Structure formats: C-alpha cells, structure tokens
Amino acid sequence: MQETISVKGAKEHNLRNIDVEIPRNQFVVITGVSGSGKSSLAFDTVYAEGQRRFLESLSAYSRKFVTQLKKPHVDFVTGLSPVISIEQKTTVANPRSTVGTMTDISDYLRMLFATVGVAHCPYCQREVPTRSPHQMLERMLSLPEGAEVEIRAPVFKYYGEDWAYLLDDVRTKGYRHVVIDGRHQDISTEFTLDEENDYQIEAVVDRFVVRHDRTNRMDKQILAALDFGLLIGEGFLSFHIVAQGEKAVSTETFYRDFACPDHGTVMGEVEPHYYSFNLPSASSSCPTCLGLGNYRQVHPNLLVPDKSRSIRDGAFLEAALRYDKNSWDGRMLYSLAQHYNFSLDTPFAELPDAVVNMLLYGAKGQKIKIVIPPDATQGHRHAGSEVGFGGVIPRIERHYRQYRKGGTFNHWMEEYLKKVMVEYTCPDCGGKRLKRQRFLVTIGGRTIHDFGELPFEELIEALKTVPVPPRKAAAGQQVVAELVRRLDLLLHIGLYYLTLNRPSSTLSGGESQRIRLSTQIGSGLMGMLYVLDEPSIGLHPKDNIRMIETLKHLRDLGNSVVVVEHDEETIRAADYIIEMGPGPGVHGGEVVVQGCLDEIMRNPASLTGQYMGGIQEIPLPANRRPPNGKNLVIRGAAENNLRNVDVTIPLGLFTCITGVSGSGKSTLIHEILYKKLYSIFHDSRILSGKHQTIEGVEHVSDIIHIDQSPIGRTSRSNPVTYIGVYDSIRKLFAATPEAQERGFTASRFSFNVKGGR
Numbered sequence: 001m002q003e004t005i006s007v008k009g010a011k012e013h014n015l016r017n018i019d020v021e022i023p024r025n026q027f028v029v030i031t032g033v034s035g036s037g038k039s040s041l042a043f044d045t046v047y048a049e050g051q052r053r054f055l056e057s058l059s060a061y062s063r064k065f066v067t068q069l070k071k072p073h074v075d076f077v078t079g080l081s082p083v084i085s086i087e088q089k090t091t092v093a094n095p096r097s098t099v100g101t102m103t104d105i106s107d108y109l110r111m112l113f114a115t116v117g118v119a120h121c122p123y124c125q126r127e128v129p130t131r132s133p134h135q136m137l138e139r140m141l142s143l144p145e146g147a148e149v150e151i152r153a154p155v156f157k158y159y160g161e162d163w164a165y166l167l168d169d170v171r172t173k174g175y176r177h178v179v180i181d182g183r184h185q186d187i188s189t190e191f192t193l194d195e196e197n198d199y200q201i202e203a204v205v206d207r208f209v210v211r212h213d214r215t216n217r218m219d220k221q222i223l224a225a226l227d228f229g230l231l232i233g234e235g236f237l238s239f240h241i242v243a244q245g246e247k248a249v250s251t252e253t254f255y256r257d258f259a260c261p262d263h264g265t266v267m268g269e270v271e272p273h274y275y276s277f278n279l280p281s282a283s284s285s286c287p288t289c290l291g292l293g294n295y296r297q298v299h300p301n302l303l304v305p306d307k308s309r310s311i312r313d314g315a316f317l318e319a320a321l322r323y324d325k326n327s328w329d330g331r332m333l334y335s336l337a338q339h340y341n342f343s344l345d346t347p348f349a350e351l352p353d354a355v356v357n358m359l360l361y362g363a364k365g366q367k368i369k370i371v372i373p374p375d376a377t378q379g380h381r382h383a384g385s386e387v388g389f390g391g392v393i394p395r396i397e398r399h400y401r402q403y404r405k406g407g408t409f410n411h412w413m414e415e416y417l418k419k420v421m422v423e424y425t426c427p428d429c430g431g432k433r434l435k436r437q438r439f440l441v442t443i444g445g446r447t448i449h450d451f452g453e454l455p456f457e458e459l460i461e462a463l464k465t466v467p468v469p470p471r472k473a474a475a476g477q478q479v480v481a482e483l484v485r486r487l488d489l490l491l492h493i494g495l496y497y498l499t500l501n502r503p504s505s506t507l508s509g510g511e512s513q514r515i516r517l518s519t520q521i522g523s524g525l526m527g528m529l530y531v532l533d534e535p536s537i538g539l540h541p542k543d544n545i546r547m548i549e550t551l552k553h554l555r556d557l558g559n560s561v562v563v564v565e566h567d568e569e570t571i572r573a574a575d576y577i578i579e580m581g582p583g584p585g586v587h588g589g590e591v592v593v594q595g596c597l598d599e600i601m602r603n604p605a606s607l608t609g610q611y612m613g614g615i616q617e618i619p620l621p622a623n624r625r626p627p628n629g630k631n632l633v634i635r636g637a638a639e640n641n642l643r644n645v646d647v648t649i650p651l652g653l654f655t656c657i658t659g660v661s662g663s664g665k666s667t668l669i670h671e672i673l674y675k676k677l678y679s680i681f682h683d684s685r686i687l688s689g690k691h692q693t694i695e696g697v698e699h700v701s702d703i704i705h706i707d708q709s710p711i712g713r714t715s716r717s718n719p720v721t722y723i724g725v726y727d728s729i730r731k732l733f734a735a736t737p738e739a740q741e742r743g744f745t746a747s748r749f750s751f752n753v754k755g756g757r
Contacts (some may be wrong), residue, residue, distance in 0.1 A: 002079040005046065005529070005560070009075030012048075013040040014589035020578065021594075022046070024079060024529075027555045028562045029574035031608050032592070035584030038564045039533065043085060046562065047531045048072045050083030081529040081560060086516045095292055096278050099507070100452060100500030102515055103490065108483045109500070110275040113448050116468050116476040117270055117441040121260035128260045132471070133226040136237075136254050137219060140210065143241060147210045150240040151225055152179060152202040153233030163193040170203050173232060177204040205229040205237070230256050270441055275448050277433035286435055289426035293433045296400060296421040298393045300360055302685060303420055307349035315348040319416045321359075321392050325376045332389060334373045336363075362391030396420060422685045443467070452501035455662075459500070460487050489518040493550045494543035497662025508666070510538035517550060526558035536567040540660040548573045568612060572597060579608050628652035630699040632673070639689030640667045649673075651699055670705070677703040716752055 005022040015037050022028055030038045048069045055063055100106030119128050131139075140149055155178075157166045167187050170178060176188050179202040185191065193199060206225040211218065229237040235256040240249055274284050277291030285291030302317070309315040311333060312323050323344060324330040337344050342355050358364075367386040400421065403413055425431040432439070432449045439447040443466055454462060463483050468476035490498070493514045504512070513535055520530065535551070536544050548570055555561045555575075563570065571577060577600050581592040593603045601609040610616040627650040634647045642664045649655055657665045671689035679686040681702055711722055720726040730746040733739055739748070750756040 005077065005079040007041070007045060007074060007077050010041060010045050011073040012044045013037065014585060015040050015045070015073075016589040018589070018591055020591055022560075022562060022578070023576050024081070024560045025555065025558065026560065026575040027551055027573070028560070028576045028578065029565050029571050030562065030578045030580065031565060031571055032580035032588070033582075033584055033607065036580040036582075036588035037590075038580050040589075041578075041580065042531050042562055042564050043087070043533070045072045045074050046077065046080075046529075047083050047085045049074065049077045050080045050529060051085075053080065054082060081527055083529040083531060084520060085531045086513055086520065086535075087533045095503070095505065097504035098452075098500060099498050099502045099504065099515065101278070102504055102512075103486060103519060105483060105486050105500055106452075107272070108479055108486070109448060109451060110272040112466070112476065112479045112483065113275055113441055113443060114270045114272045115479060116466065116472050117443055119270070120440045120442065122437065122440055124260065126260060128255075131254045131256065133223050133230065134471075136226050136239075137222050139252070139254075140208070140222065140239065141212070141214060143210045144243055145210060145212050146243075148207065148242045149210065150207050151205040151229050151237060152240060153205055153229040153237045154200070154202050155232060156234070162195055163199065166201070167193075170232075173203075173228075175203045175205070175232075178202060179204060202238070203229075203232055205232070275434060275438055284434060284438060286426060286429035286433055288428035289433070291433045293426055293429070293431040294423045295426045295428075296417065296423055298396050298420050299422045299685060300393070302422070303360070303392060304348050308347050310343075310345045310347055312344040316392070317420060320396060320420060325373045326378050328382075331370055331372060331376070331382060332368070332387075335368050335371045336389060338371045339366075339368050358389075358391070360391055360393050362394055363389040418685075422687060424687075449501065453499055455497050455499055456487050456491050457496045460484055460491065463487075486518075486522055489522050489550075490515070492546050493518050494539060494546040494661055508538045510535065513537075514547065514550075517554075521550065521554055521557075524557065529560045529562065530554060532561070532563045534565055534567075535563065536565060536570050538661070540658075541569070543661045544569050571608065571612070577608075579606055581607060625653055631696050632700070633695040634668065634673060634691055635695065636692030637668055637672050637689070638691065639671050640664065642667055642672075642689075651696070674703060674705055678705070 003024055005024060007018070007020040007022070010018050010020065014035075018041075020041065030042050032038050049072050052069050052071055055066055055068065058066070098106070100109065120126065121128050143149065155166060155170055157163065167178070171187055176186060178185050178187055180193075180199050182200075184204070205228055206222075208222060208225075226237070237254055239252045239254070241252065242249055273279070277285040277293075279285060279291070286293075289295045303320050304315050305317060306315065314322065316322065321329055321333070323333050325334075333344060336359070340355055340358065342351060348356075365388065368389050370382045370385050370387065372380050372383045396417075399413075400417060403417075426433075429436065434449070439449065441447070443451075444462070446462065451459060451462065463480050466476070466480055468480070490496070495511065495514055495518070498511070507515070513532065517532070517535060520528075532551075535547055539547060544567065551561055551563065551570075552573070563574070565571060574597070576595070577597060578594040579592045579600065581588050581590065582605070593600055593606045593609070595603075597612075600606050601613045603609055607616075611618075630651040632649045632651060634645075634649070636644055637647065638644045641662070645668075647668060657669055659665050667689060672691050673688075673694065675686050676688035676691070676694055677697065677700060679688060680697060711717075720729070727746070730749040733749045734744055734746040747753050748756050
C-alpha cells in the first residue's frame with residue numbers, strides 16, 4: 001500500500017504548481033499565514049479530488065442526488081482514501097435541530113424512556129405500572145392455597161352493533177359463559193337482551209384453583225388464558241377471587257398498558273416516537289408551537305411605529321390596519337370613532353388608553369353600528385348594520401395560526417409577520433417542545449426534558465444510576481451503555497458543558513465541528529482520510545488538550561488526519577507539518593518547509609518555526625491605552641448559566657472577554673449586550689437575555705456584530721461587491737470618454753443586471 005498521499009502539479013487558486021507528499025495514517029498539520037493556500041491544498045485539492053473520485057464510482061442515476069464537485073486544478077493525486085471533510089459551519093437553518101438531534105443521542109434517550117420509563121397518573125401523580133402476563137401469573141400464584149380465581153375480560157359493543165352480534169362473536173371465540181351485570185349466563189342457551197338497555201358484559205376466560213406445587217404445564221395453561229383474556233379485553237382483564245372456605249369475592253384489575261386503577265386512565269404503550277418533536281403533525285409535539293419551543297405573538301409597539309401620527313394619517317402599520325374611506329377597515333374605524341367618541345385625526349399618542357386598548361384587543365362583544373364616512377363613494381349598503389370588532393392583534397394572531405396550520409407561509413405573509421410579531425417561549429409547553437402528557441413518564445424522577453437540560457458531565461452520572469427493572473435489563477442496560485459511550489466522546493473533546501436541548505443555531509463554528517468530529521470517532525471507521533478546518537478555534541487552552549487527544553485517537557483507529565491549523569499546541573502535537581507561504585495571496589501558494597517539528601524549527605525559512613523557537617515574537621505594547629472614563633455596565637445578568645453578575649466594560653479600549661468553554665462569555669456579550677443594544681438601535685422586536693439593566697448606552701451610537709457566518713450567500717458576491725468598492729469602479733468606467741460616447745451608464749459594468757453581464 002502506498003505510504004503517502006502524493007499531490008502533483010496543484011494549481012488550485014493561488015497554488016503554484018506544487019508537489020506535496022502527505023504521510024498516510026499520521027496526524028498532519030498544514031499551517032502558514034492567512035491566504036497562503038492551506039485550505040486550497042487541503043480542501044479544494046485533496047478533499048475535492050477524493051470526493052470527486054468517490055462520486056464517479058456511483059451510477060449516473062445515483063449521482064443525480066449528490067452535489068457534484070468540479071475537478072480541482074491538479075495534474076494527479078494518488079494514495080487517496082475515502083475522504084471526509086469536517087468544516088466549521090455556524091449556520092443551522094433548521095430551528096428544530098439541537099445538540100441531541102445532531103449527535104443522534106436524542107434517539108437513544110427516547111428509546112430509553114420507551115423501555116424503562118415509569119408512567120404517572122395525570123390526576124393523582126401516582127405511578128401506574130404495566131403488567132405483563134407473567135407478572136399476572138406471579139400475582140395469581142401468590143394467593144393462598146386453594147383460592148379459586150375466575151379470569152374475566154370485558155367485551156365492548158361498538159357503534160352499529162347489537163347485543164346478539166356481540167354475544168355471537170364471544171361464542172365464535174370459544175367462550176360459553178359470560179357475566180352480565182354481575183350475573184353468570186350460559187350463552188350456549190338461547191336468551192335475548194333488550195337493545196335499549198346498557199349492559200356490562202364480561203367473558204369468563206377460565207377458572208383456576210391456586211396450587212403452590214406448580215408445574216410448567218399449569219403455568220403454560222394459565223399464561224395462555226391470560227393472553228386470550230388480554231386479547232378479547234383489549235389489554236384489560238380482572239381476577240375474581242374466592243378464598244378457600246369463604247364466600248366473599250374480591251376483585252383485582254390488570255392493565256397491559258399504563259393505567260391508573262383509581263381513575264381508570266389508560267395511557268397506552270410508550271413508543272420512542274412519542275418523544276419526538278420533529279414531526280409537527282404527530283401526536284408528540286406541542287400543538288401550540290408545533291415542536292419549536294417558541295411562539296410568535298404580536299407586540300403592540302410594532303403595530304404603531306410612529307405614535308405622533310393619527311389613524312387617518314397612517315399611525316398603524318399599513319399591512320395591519322389602514323384607513324381608507326372606501327374599504328371595510330376604513331368604514332369600521334370611522335364607525336368606532338363615532339361609537340367611542342374619538343377623532344381619527346388625533347395623534348395616536350394622545351388617544352385615551354381605553355380607546356387604544358379597544359383598537360388593539362377588540363370591543364369585547366359590543367356591537368358597532370356601521371356609519372359610512374361622508375366622503376366615501378361606495379359601501380353604503382352596509383350602513384346601519386351592527387357588527388363586532390375583534391381587534392387588530394387577535395386578527396393578526398388568527399391569521400398566524402391559520403398559516404401555521406397550513407404549514408407554509410408565502411413570502412409576503414412571512415415578511416409581514418416578522419414586522420409585527422415577536423418570538424416568546426411557548427406558553428403551553430414552556431419551551432419544552434413536547435406535549436405536556438409526555439412528561440408524565442419519568443426515569444428516576446426526571447422527565448426526558450430534565451435529562452436534556454443536564455450538562456454532559458452530570459448527564460453521564462445520571463444515566464449510570466438509572467433504575468432498570470430486571471425484566472427489562474437486557475434492553476435497558478444496552479441503551480444506557482450506548483448513551484454513556486457517545487457522551488464520553490463529547491466529554492473528551494471538551495464539550496462537557498453542552499446540553500442535549502441546546503439549539504444547534506447557538507453553537508459556534510468550533511463547537512459544531514467538534515460535535516461532528518465526535519460523531520466520526522463514534523462510527524469507528526478505519527482507513528479513512530479526515531480533513532479538518534481549525535478544530536481548536538474558540539477553545540480555551542485548558543480544553544485544547546482534550547481536542548488534540550481526540551485527533552490522535554482518530555489517527556490511532558487507522559485513519560489519516562489532515563488539519564488546517566494555526567494553534568501552537570496542535571502544531572507541536574502533530575506527527576508531520578506542512579508550512580505554506582511564504583506570504584498571503586499572490587505571495588504564497590508554495591510549500592515553504594515540511595517535516596517533523598524539529599525540522600520546522602531548524603529551518604530559517606519557516607516563519608512558524610521562528611515564532612515557535614522564540615526567534616521572533618509578537619511585541620506587547622509598553623504602555624496600555626488609558627480608558628476614556630466611559631463604561632457600559634451590565635447589571636443582574638442571569639441568562640443561561642450566568643449567576644446574576646454585574647460586569648463593567650470600559651469604552652474606547654480593546655477589551656477581551658475570556659474564560660473556559662461554557663463559562664458564559666457568549667451569553668454575556670451576544671445574548672445580553674449585543675441583542676439589547678441592537679434592539680435599541682435597530683429592531684425593537686429582538687429580545688435580549690435575562691438581565692436587570694444596561695447603563696451607559698448613551699455613550700454608544702451603534703453596535704456591529706462580527707461572527708463566523710459567511711458574508712455572502714449568492715454566487716455573484718465577491719469581496720469587492722461586499723465592501724461596496726465595486727460601485728465606485730463602475731462609476732469610474734462609466735465616466736471614461738469612450739463609455740460616455742457610447743452612452744454607457746454604471747449599470748453597463750455590472751454583472752448583476754441585463755446589459756452588463
């Protein structure tokens with residue numbers, strides 16, 4: 001087998017026809033300055049060629065369903081294995097995606113609840129266990145010696161049937177005796193029942209006398225009777241017991257499914273899909289939020305963006321409520337003004353609170369007499385009719401519910417709803433995504449949502465102490481073992497602070513990448529080529545060691561690991577290092593040096609080696625910039641794991657917020673500070689994280705958020721168009737004498753409009 005991945009004549013992007021030998025089954029780091037060609041070599045050449053060759057091995061029909069990669073600009077690549085790329089992706093479009101669904105751990109947790117979950121009655125909260133035929137047998141044989149037991153199963157008449165049909169059905173199933181309203185009846189003889197009466201009928205399945213010197217034959221006979229009884233009784237049967245020497249009859253009822261004997265509530269058999277919130281149409285997700293955990297409600301301030309305007313002048317958002325003398329809304333507004341004695345020309349801010357409340361929430365059942373505006377030219381046929389007014393907010397929310405029920409929003413409706421509605425935690429499920437009935441099943445006193453809220457370290461300890469009944473030990477312990485194994489992988493990769501319920505959209509690029517990395521390790525594949533993009537990004541040095549150990553473990557499984565990386569610890573831990581450079585862009589694209597760490601540090605051409613050897617270093621400023629005396633003060637920050645903290649951030653300085661992974665950095669800065677200031681300066685619909693107040697906002701004029709999200713989503717976007725320079729370039733070309741002579745405008749030099757492209 002070839003011991004290296006041989007790349008010959010790589011010319012992709014800024015690569016300068018380079019030849020590279022990448023060792024197989026080793027931990028290889030490709031480093032270099034930004035723009036030197038690291039990703040061009042690792043992803044756009046090695047990965048792209050490996051993926052392209054794999055797709056070529058598929059049939060033409062299969063290739064239709066897979067995105068085709070273009071052939072990289074390279075002479076040839078040999079020694080390739082099946083290749084998997086793990087990049088940094090921060091954007092997860094699906095709002096239903098969580099850490100649990102990304103890792104498939106939620107599937108195993110749902111299976112665990114379906115296997116060993118304990119149900120509780122919704123009325124008395126009492127545990128309602130299921131009873132298998134074997135448990136019913138043990139209960140029967142625990143009765144006193146000589147006790148007589150009659151097994152009965154209820155039979156039910158369905159709509160359209162008569163009693164004669166029901167009894168005939170019982171006969172065909174082989175039963176001769178029934179109990180009708182407490183009286184035994186032999187149905188082999190002819191008798192009739194009044195069809196107008198309602199009877200309680202039970203089939204007598206069998207009779208037994210308890211013998212403690214049991215035999216296998218007796219056990220099989222009783223189990224067969226119990227199985228038939230549960231079948232005819234649809235999961236329900238009863239024991240009618242007469243102790244030896246007594247006449248009194250005692251009754252015990254048994255349910256095959258979860259059921260409360262006191263309240264008669266039957267919950268049915270628990271299945272894994274009962275705990276899935278990814279199927280809005282299923283019986284498991286919350287009917288209010290459809291499994292999203294949040295719900296949109298109209299915010300009154302968004303309906304009236306400018307309260308200095310009057311209703312006639314367009315105080316309301318036009319799509320919500322607009323005065324037009326000839327429209328129904330116009331006639332209703334004029335009629336309301338006459339009924340409640342207010343003017344449509346009064347600024348909205350000066351209207352009485354009672355009038356504002358009526359306009360927003362409705363007339364509370366009052367009938368409004370329609371009065372036609374004097375200047376109206378149509379609609380007079382409605383004059384004098386009396387109608388109700390439901391209010392602007394209930395009308396919008398009714399439309400929202402109708403569109404949600406349909407499952408799709410047209411573009412106009414979606415944009416309109418975004419303008420007037422704000423997302424809140426679902427009032428029905430409290431953000432838990434499932435129906436409230438699903439939380440009646442617990443394990444060790446915890447619901448499935450409680451397990452999903454535990455950090456991984458605590459979750460592993462909780463799973464290790466899960467009570468597994470002996471009769472379910474084989475299945476239950478196997479599921480617990482798989483859960484612990486998968487969580488251990490996430491623990492060792494430094495994600496111990498995450499929870500299963502955390503939305504995927506809140507993860508950083510590094511966190512998403514490490515989750516996908518743990519999934520690959522869990523698969524146990526061998527002989528693969530893994531290409532990773534800066535897995536150390538966002539990691540505290542304390543957690544970086546775990547990530548490096550994980551990459552080495554992936555290598556030790558028999559895989560080749562190629563990592564694009566700048567982190568010093570990762571470079572030092574690598575088996576082989578390839579440095580690209582010497583500079584960025586057109587000044588890079590070459591292999592400066594390659595080899596082990598000692599070779600890199602001894603080579604004077606290696607910029608990486610010079611910094612790692614201490615020959616060069618980043619100079620620290622001799623004097624720090626003094627603060628300007630202005631501060632942003634966050635008080636009472638309590639979102640996620642923040643414990644009611646107060647933080648002072650000086651303005652006019654370069655301030656760094658640091659800490660171990662999961663310590664609350666992003667929660668403090670993004671969820672609280674950024675969202676609060678953004679809601680003040682740009683969009684009042686944005687809700688910030690829990691805090692008391694932010695002081696010093698008057699010292700800030702705007703806020704800009706820069707994260708790892710891609711800057712452009714259209715193929716026409718490039719750096720020049722993104723920063724706006726291309727507009728000036730087009731104007732410059734349009735101002736040339738030749739362009740003016742031909743009548744060309746700036747649009748003639750645009751590739752986004754007809755005539756230019």
